[in-house]
Amino acid sequence: EAQVTQNPRYLITVTGKKLTVTCSQNMNHEYMSWYRQDPGLGLRQIYYSMNVEVTDKGDVPEGYKVSRKEKRNFPLILESPSPNQTSLYFCASTRIWTGEANYGYTFGSGTRLTVV
């Protein structure tokens, strides 16, 4: 089954304790991205990657890091989490578009992170 797998689904942690949220896709997609969802704000892009070793900041990158060492994996790293990073996080992937084609996005199931 084609899917994006995020782990964990739920995580409660303490301020300052480094954590990683994993994201893996099995569709050979070049493009991967992280979003955070907050009530009343919709989803906002944190980081994205167009291919292996190519990453760039989205709209709200502060406090986050990413890496793309393999095509299938795109982990989100919070080196020193703070309570304002309490949110619902989604990973998404898609193929590189050619011409006018948009192949659509596949989302993971989300990670509910609480930082206390």
Added chain:
Amino acid sequence: AQTVTQSQPEMSVQEAETVTLSCTYDTSESNYYLFWYKQPPSRQMILVIRQEAYKQQNATENRFSVNFQKAAKSFSLKISDSQLGDTAMYFCAFTRSGGSNYKLTFGKGTLLTVNP
């Protein structure tokens, strides 16, 4: 920068009736894609319908259809014969065609409740 506005934070409808969710967007791009995503209580982001800006014909998917008015930058979602399973948060989203980031810009969402 693109913006997406959903002016209805919450809506409710009776089962079997029709409901329309509003979405407007602002962009200077001529080629782009518009989406409606459904997020049920399970948190999964589910693609409901997609519209290519260069296509004049409105997209339809079973009970779901859109009214795409490019000049007015409006993209409303009509749900016919509403079902209890349609209860969810609905997000309107925009992405431009091409470029180096396939970012989805989301509205803040409309919470739809279908009542029996």
